[in-house]
Amino acid sequence: MNYKYIIVGGGIAGTTAAEAIRTADKTGSLAIISDEQYRLYSRIMLSKPNFFLEKIPFENVWLKKEEWYSANNVAFMPGKKAVALDTSVRTITLDDGNVLTYEKLLLAPGGAARKFPGPGGDKGGIFVIRSLDDAKGIIAKTKTAKKAIVIGGGFVSFEMCEMLRMAGVDVTLLLREKIFWEILLDETSGQIIEDALIKGGVKILREAEVAEFLGDASITGAKLKDGTLLECDMAIVGIGIVMNLDWIKSAGIETNRGIIANEYLETSAKDVWVAGDTAEFNDLILGERVQLGNWVNAQMQGRTAGNAMTGKHEAFRLVSFYTTQGFETAIAFAGDVRVDKERVVITRGSHELKSYSRLITWNGRIIGATLINRTQDLAPISKLIEKGVIITGKEEQIKNPAFNLSELLK
Ligand SMILES: Cc1cc2nc3c(=O)[nH]c(=O)nc-3n(C[C@H](O)[C@H](O)[C@H](O)COP(=O)(O)OP(=O)(O)OC[C@H]3O[C@@H](n4cnc5c(N)ncnc54)[C@H](O)[C@@H]3O)c2cc1C
Structure with a gap:
């Protein structure tokens, strides 16, 4: 079967x-695998x-009606996996053996x-959370579970802890690191989040790793690497994402870790684009190659790539952000929050105030931020990142949590 446009991934x-694509080209044949x-x-x-x-x-949970695909002349192929690609003859092979050809x-x-x-x-009772099927399994299990282990510090495990506590399940959170989300946060941020988790009834074990899950067909507990035995009838594993x-x-x-792309989301192969969590793209705002895992970024990249496939060539520009809320605590990330030797971190607020931002700066401008109970800083920070405002000399003002960051935009 030949298609003008093929999209692998229906997220x-x-x-x-x-x-x-359909906005610009109403009739070109289009398939989503x-x-x-x-x-x-x-x-x-x-x-x-x-x-x-x-x-x-x-x-x-549904974001499209079933009829949307046929109404828009989209050949939707659910339950089919793309397993091979040959860019020289422009073919995609599916796991059922079918071979499709594409132009874009x-x-x-x-x-x-x-x-x-x-x-x-x-064993049964161990879950990850990525797909609707994963969620269905967790929903069913939560109805009877008494004791759960959640593994990993991050947005999704934070949200899973809150859900389980609201369901009345006893929760132990296992962190491999010394503090919640040590890879991306600092001690003060981690402490504020941990205080909220503990107040919400979550037990936290730090520097703790599961050696093995115990039980027959279903788990009855876990043995940790230090020999500690924990009873549980459910576990949610939130230890990151793998790219296949x-x-x-x-x-x-x-x-690299993802599929490498330029600022137009073009890959190294002609007429092949990438968008969403898989794209490791040249970010014009940050001036470096980044890979992101958030909804708005995936949506906007999808739009840029779809436009490009119909001939509208535009560079992708977005200050990405991710927010969540739980245990009466609001957490937000904007831009690039990684810290290295060349990056200087300016902090606002404190553990005592339960309100704390970290502004990650590089070459005198803000490139990212982590915000705990300071969502009021998110909009001005996103604008400061986007505009590349130089903040050199303003560090003391910024450190004052009462200082309105919008002033820096004037
Ligand atoms: C539980 C959870 C909660 C989240 N909460 C937030 C949030 O609050 N805010 C936020 O900004 N982000 C959140 N995210 C992240 C956000 O959902 C992702 O960034 C976004 O869904 C990425 O979209 P995508 O289209 O790139 O990939 P996906 O949504 O992963 O879609 C890709 C699709 O392609 C399919 N696929 C993969 N390989 C093949 C193949 N070879 N052939 C055919 N199909 C294939 C996959 O199965 C999947 O259906 C959350 C993620 C999870 C898992």
């Missing part, structure tokens, strides 16, 4: 690209307590949740 990046069984749904809703506790109708191809396969790699990892790029690498497309 927010792939589906938004299809929308953009998705290895999930479902039409577009809200992946971000999957970790939100109200969804899990069925306080909002399940139907709200978008790769939007997102990532997969990393599973617990050790012994007992395949072997078939794309085999096609000779340049990859």
